[in-house]
Amino acid sequence: MTETARSPHRTDHLLSVPKAIVRHGSHTLADVADLRIEPGRALTIVGESGSGKSVLAHALMGTLPTELTAEGSMSIGPTRFDLADRRGRRHLWGRELALLPQEPSLALDPTMRVRQQVAEGAYGWRPRDAAALRLADERLDHFGLANAGSAYPHTLSGGMAQRVAYAAATIGGASILIVDEPSKGLDANALELLARLLDDHLAQGGLLLMITHDLRLARRIGGTVMVMRAATVVESGPAEEVLTTPAHDYTRQLVAADPANWSFPWMRRATASASGAEPGVPALVSAHSIAKTYGDRTLFNDVDIEIRAGERWAITGPSGVGKTTLGNVLLRLTSADRGTVVHAPGTGDGRLQKLYQDPGLSFPRRVSLQRALRDVMRRYEVPEARVHALLAKVGLSPSILQRRPTEVSGGELQRIAIVRAMLPRPALLFADEATSRLDLASQQATMDILMSELDEIGCALLMVTHDRAMASAVADRQLSLEVQP
Amino acid sequence: MTTPLLEELAPAGPRRPRPIARRSAALGLLALAVFALVGPLVLADPAAQDLGRYLESPSLAEPLGRDDYGRSVLARLAHATRLSLVLAALCVATALVLGTAAGIASAWLGGWVDAALRAVSEAFVAIPALLVVLLVSALASGGSLWALYLGLALAQWVEYFRVVRARASLVLGSPAVEAAGLLRLGPVHIIRQHLWPDLRPLLTTLASLGMVTSILAMSTLGFVKVGLQPPRAELGLMITDAFPFYDVAPWMVIAPIGVLFLLTVCFLGLRTSKDA
Structure with missing residues (x-):
């Protein structure tokens, strides 16, 4: 039966x-x-x-x-x-x-x-x-x-x-x-x-x-x-x-809090710099006809991209299409199968930074945030006062650093990750779905904090997101990846 | 990242193992260590024979009696315990340092270093641990302490190597280490803040198990008469030597067995359960 x-x-x-x-x-x-x-x-x-x-x-x-x-x-x-x-x-x-x-x-x-x-x-x-x-x-x-x-x-x-x-x-x-x-x-x-x-x-x-x-x-x-x-x-x-x-x-x-309804001082209207590369601004990262294949699946082929100082790029596309991989290739965390990725001189010393989708995984798991950050502060000779000032800016008290990453909520941890990424005064920040796991209100608050910081130090942004509304609210240049046949 | 239902509540700290069990294990181990370290200094010479006091029963002056040569069983036991503890600690320390260093090198460098180390470790895994010890003992002159030490350490480093390599590759492949690389924090930071805190609980668990394995392996070899040779006082040897007199002097057999049992239980009770 x-x-x-x-x-x-x-x-x-x-x-x-x-x-x-x-x-x-x-x-x-x-x-x-x-x-x-x-x-x-x-x-x-x-x-x-x-x-x-x-x-x-x-x-x-x-x-x-x-x-x-x-x-x-x-x-x-x-x-x-x-x-x-x-x-x-x-x-x-x-x-x-x-x-x-x-x-x-x-x-x-x-x-x-x-x-x-x-x-x-x-x-x-x-x-x-x-x-x-x-x-x-x-x-x-x-x-x-x-x-x-x-x-x-x-x-x-x-x-x-x-x-x-x-x-x-x-x-x-x-x-x-x-x-x-x-x-x-x-x-x-x-x-x-x-x-x-x-x-x-x-x-x-x-x-x-x-x-x-x-x-x-x-x-x-x-x-x-x-x-x-x-x-x-x-x-x-x-x-x-x-x-x-x-x-x-x-x-x-x-x-x-819906990205489509956002309005912030750091937002540039797309008209400002819609087309053409501004001459005179050197490229931080330039990639020529790069391609990447996993097994028999081609993620992308012949992609050309030049990211200049202060630009805001968004890579969009459906999930699993290789957006994050493209970002990693641009930061040279993953190697491309073909093509070249050139970093401008002077970007070597920690001036390319990344924010992760899951901030919990981007901090050492078993030590306090204080200990994890201490080495960054020592490396870049950042006075403690600046860390505290940055923390205050993102609305956190310095005492939160006593905790371990597992003891802090995702939204708070992403803000601490932003503080950490700001310490070397980066020239380019790669935000890999950095807010996709936060609820709308925290997403809005986090993006506001991040973009205000970037705006202040003139750092370029490379954002990976599947949310087209957010991409158009934040970025002034977009690269859309489609599923390869 | 999951969103636990209790995200906004106080996060659960590391789960404490039953503190009473751990504390009593530590106390027991401390008592045994004091016995092993102080005993040989204050007790009689373990090799002093007195055939007139052949198989004397326990008394106040001689709590564990005397053996078939009239030697003090308590003094022999103290020496045997010291030998077991010191040799096991040396073996574990050597195996731990060797295995951890090789494991981290293998996970970090990859490539041919990893391939070579893995091949060597697999060769060791293929041979039973006791056989490794026996092979080394056979190469050295019979009953040498050095051969036993080298054999036990060689048999054990593989365990540390495999565990450390597996865990270290996970940690080194994590976004946290990638972020540290982007921040140009260097290898010292990665070892101190990423690898070591993650490996430490694993290593303490492995080391306490390793102490048990070494002590038992030593006494097993003594028991089958291929380890250390008489007249040296050794727990396994003491057990075999005392067997023929079990009917008349059972305390002679029970005393070393009791020490082995206590050592094993205390080391196992010492393990932390917070490395989940």
Whole structure:
């Protein structure tokens, strides 16, 4: 007998949460009342990181870490569940209630092939279950991943991993889907594919709770939007209303943090220096017909680029197209297969710097930031006062340097990375998706800090980003990479 | 980078291993070390025979009795423990320095250095550790301390080399080291701030295990009579020598076994569990 693909149950059930409170000790992480999710209409919770969005989602799912306590209740149709009881909802997982976790590429088992992994969620799964495997193939095929079944997760791009995780989460036919920060690290195309999957789920009468800090995705999915800040809901209503004419100050700030709506003194209007190289300004980095190939995949071919002092370049393109590799080749961190990269004399002494996508990995892991920075200060004879002044400029107190990189949040650490990169007075800074993992508000604040600093010392910028809105807000020259045939 | 649910909460510090277990292990080890270092100075000569006091039972003056030559078992035990601890520490120190230096060189330089060092290490891995010690002992004159030391150190450096090489290549390939390279901070910075803090917990764990391995290997060789030769007091030798008298003088066998057991347990209890 075969198990046919179960489409989400067409329920007329509502999910309602009269009251939900999540605490860590005496500290309240989320305190929400009267939450209702109707079939076919998404509920999106937006807000900055640390506002309690994800904690709330896990409280509803029943997957909170044990240090956190939940109070309140939730009903699915006529059935009522106590949020404090973690076990009570376990039998719903996969069948009724499914969670698409953050960072799907980390949520997948790296040692298991995609097909087996997706099949595990099927109804009545047993090891080596042919019917479940067939169902998994069907689902993968449906999501345009027909060839990925026998692949291991590390070979997938972020967008593909996201869709595999989506297939694994929904194969059990759950009607209630909770999606946690699905847009992190995805480019526009992958995000659109995911949005279509979510649309399908809604069109089939499914219930959807989406947690995101990406207002564009929130707008795209529509439905109801709730804005959370510091554990409480500050505003809620239909998406088009809340996100275009926000009533609350905080929502207004959030909407303004979208790169498309930015306005800063350091921004140059594209008209200033749109075309042609200014004569007289020497090139810091010039590359001629460089090419790079990984295995049988050509990343780029015959690229010419000259970066002059003070210029702002953006390399854009879909993820996995080789943007970061191109940047690394320009900094000579990776060698090109063909072509030449020439650095101007005088750029050798630490005057080419880089900001990383994950700042946590760019500091020595087990020593305090103070110790890591001390060697930089000694190397470039920077007085301590200048470091403190820079820290004050980026809104951090010097005492934060006592901590290790793992004990500091991503946004703060990226600002410390900016301070570090400024110490050698660089001529060119390569920002590799430096803000793509931050929420919109921190992204805006971080870019403002970075660009003001660069503007002040006249440093050139080479930015890699998949966010075209940000590229056009920041850069005055763009290089767009396309997928090579 | 994942965004943990508890990002805004106090980050969990390094997980403390059960402190009572570690403290008692350290205390036990300290007691054994004092016994090994002070014992030989204050106790009787371990080689002094007194055939008239053949297999004397334990008494207040002689807590572990006397052996078949009338030698003081306590004095012999103190000498044997000192020999085990000092020789094991020397072997571990040598293997650690050699293995770590080779591992870092291999990961850092790559190319033919890496290929050559890996080939040598794989040759050592292919031979059982005890066989390496036996081979070296066979080349030297029988029962020489130097041969035992050299053999044990040679058998152990591979472990440090492999672990350090694997970890160091990860660390050296990380963006943090790339950033240090862009900042032109030099190799001293990379070793002091990147490699050493990352390797230290691994090395302490390996070293405490290595002490156990060396001590047990030494007594195993003594037990099968290919290691050190009598009349030298050695834990394994003491066990075999005492076996024929087990019925009449069980304390003679139990004493060295007890010391071996305590050494093993204390070294294992000393390991830190925060290197995750």
